[in-house]
Amino acid sequence: MKKIYFLLLTFLISTISFGQVVINEIDADTPGTDTAEFIELKGTPGASLNGLVVVLFNGSNDTSYAAYDLDGKTLDANGFFILANTPLISGQDIDLGASNSLQNGADAVAVYTADETDFPNGTAPTTTNLVDAIVYGTSDADATGLLTGLGETVQYDENLNSASDSESLQLNAAGTAYETKTPTFRLENNAAVCELSLTSTTAVCDASTTGTDTYTATVDFSGGGTSTYTVTADSGTVDLTAGDPSVDATGTITVTGVVEGTDVMISVTDGGLCDLESTVTSPVCEPSIGLPLYEGFDYTVGADLGDQPNWNNFSGSDNPIDVVAGSLSYPNLEDSTGNSVHLEGGFIDSELVFTPVTSGEIFTSFIINVRDLSNITDLADGGYVVVLGDFDVRLWIHPDTDPVGTTYDIAITNSSTGSNFTTTKFNVNDNVFIVMSYNIDTGAINGWINPADSDLGGTAPAALITDIDTSPSASIDTFILRQDSTGETPSMDFDELRIGTSWSDVTPNTLSINQVEANTFNVYPNPTSTGYVNITSKTNDVINVAVFDILGKQVLNNAVNNNRLDVSTLTTGVYIMKISQNGQVITKKLVVK
Incomplete structure (x- = not known):
């Protein structure tokens, strides 16, 4: 009898714990090809999520299209748990895939006390064992089937401010409704954050000579158009033609005329929350074409x-x-x-x-x-x-x-x-x-x-x-x-x-090469598709072979081992072989199929 009371008490505690887990934020429409989507749950820090499942519903047919078991997961030290695209995840987060995992709407996300096996794709929405739910869209007509099926009355619009790719839906401080605002990923929804992000960088040589050249540096950004930013660089000239963070949501900041050997630091500030820096490392602008x-x-x-x-x-x-x-x-x-x-x-x-x-x-x-x-x-x-x-x-x-x-x-x-x-x-x-x-x-x-x-x-x-x-x-x-x-x-x-x-x-003379080859070297098969060529001569002395592509870049330089040269690393194309033995040198075309 005591055991029954214990199980009942455990169930009540679990129910109370699950009731405290909410869908805190969802970002279904993100810049570009939707690689920054996420669902953020919130509850008591450190609480177990065993027994919960997150279910995604499609408003076009009012049925589920994915389910994710939370067994073995816990809320982090700040009370958050994340399901997100691959570029955003870390630790125990659930990976939703590289991109386009969350449908933009009209759709829904729900949390149930259940197992993912209870929600195979094509399952209708239900309020049975429902913990929390949100029906959302991006300026879409209401999905009445989802609203009714999940017991909701409001479909929230991520495109309310005509900026769905740069804003998300966030539960308000009272926990009564969702607001459309700049994402606060892994942060409290009312946290003041810098909305601008500096991402990938490039450095491209303007020329490649043995002297000192210049190069062009770039840094991509997202979250722009949300403040007035000042962009500076400690070398070169800033060019905002391909993207101005004060105006554009996304783009590329360019710095031209940077001297080779000098790393350039690009700084973006707004006099408030944003004080961002990104350093672009100088490339080596040296010619790479060898001779012959x-x-x-x-x-x-x-x-x-x-x-x-x-x-x-x-x-x-x-x-x-x-x-x-x-x-x-x-x-x-x-x-x-x-x-x-x-x-x-x-x-x-x-x-x-x-x-x-x-x-x-x-x-x-x-x-x-x-x-x-x-x-x-x-x-x-x-x-x-x-x-x-x-x-x-x-x-x-x-x-x-x-x-x-x-x-x-x-x-x-x-x-x-x-x-x-x-x-x-x-x-x-x-x-x-x-x-x-x-x-x-x-x-x-x-x-x-x-x-x-x-x-x-x-x-x-x-x-x-x-x-x-x-x-x-x-x-x-x-x-x-x-x-x-x-x-x-x-x-x-x-x-x-x-x-x-x-x-x-x-002065590679086909006739003279063939005459020398007939007297001293034998090269076969040529063309080759076997991954090797045989090179033999009248003596047993070492044969050295250098192989060059058609631009003169050396791609192999080996001594022939047992009369066989391994060319398996070469891609299909035409090459020049320079074969030498005891001072005798010939050049020969090599065709790899």
Whole structure:
């Protein structure tokens, strides 16, 4: 008999405890894709929630669509318990999922003394064992079925102030009705809080060179438009074009022109509750393209070269260098993988920055096709269209003044004026293969034009053009395509750019490579879809292989183990292999399927 009295007393205490649990706040409509939804219960701090279930009802059919058991849960030290989207939860909170878990209305939330199994989806609302309930919407017509089924008389409007995504429904101090206000997540509903939040940050380099660059910093915000805010930064210039927290509910604060190596602190204050700070860490704005480098201009026809990966427009504002259809070729030079680009004058120059070469010799090669010389008015020296380094080596195109006007000569020099032009004349609409080199240690400049097939892929022959830089640069890290005035720049196509530290890096001759390979190396399968390639030679000495992507970035550098190179980490595409053994070096295309 005593046991019965004890059980009865326990039931009465539980009933009283459950009766004190209320739905304190609900935010069903939040900014963006609804990733900040929550239901906040409130009661006696530390009280157990065993025996309770939270049920969600859909006003479109007046039945339940989710239920969450609270067994094993307790109210926290402040008397709160949270059910929320994934980004908001912590501790013992119940995860409602990443987003869009609470329907915006007309819908309802109810707390019952029951189990979730008592409320399978599609269950009608009831007042049996009901502890608390709220019927809500966002300017929706009343859900009379839910109101009647839950014994409620009022459907509360989260959009009462036309700001449903930035306000929530909160139980008033008397516990008699709900108010539409700025969310007070895990706080008392009458707590004074800063409504603005600073969230994710970014830092993007404006350029990536070996010198000191600038970057642009951003910080996203939400809860704006609720006060007058002052935005400052301890470096750079504040730009509120993409979001002003004094006006916009959400947006992005931008700070431009921050010096690389300097972290920037962005501060937002309103002279009252809000005194927020967010620090954006400086990125490292260094070139990441290694050598040897190959650029086949495999981009969309009509695109601006300066918008492509690793390229940057750094001078001029009109007439960018465009990607054009088709590619240029030279006998026995490895085939192009993409399109080409077109220069015609107009003052926009594009540059490619790579890992600096600080000693020895740097080589570059490319193919040009001059389409039209008729616009050139500077007949003294024409103009220069290619630059290696900080104007250390320049390629000049000079129109010949014969009666036909369809030939030109070429100079490769350090000079800022055309000089030392070739005696050989080159024809409009012919592909011309050019190799240039610069010795960082001595300032020596060499140039080759249309080298013989037998010289490709081996060692450099005697140069056709030579010059000297009497004040050699300490490093070379830039390649420039230059469009001077229309009176100095011919209409021309440019393709097959290669940059490396040896003649063989920039003159890959398919014929000569195959001959060397036949004599010394065997590479198979190629193309490969097996995750490996076999590389063998006539000797058992170590074979080293470096693999580069088409932009020249090194992606593998390994010694061959048991004649097998593991390429399983490479994605589908075309790569360049540099294979070396006992001083014998070849380059070879690798195709991964």
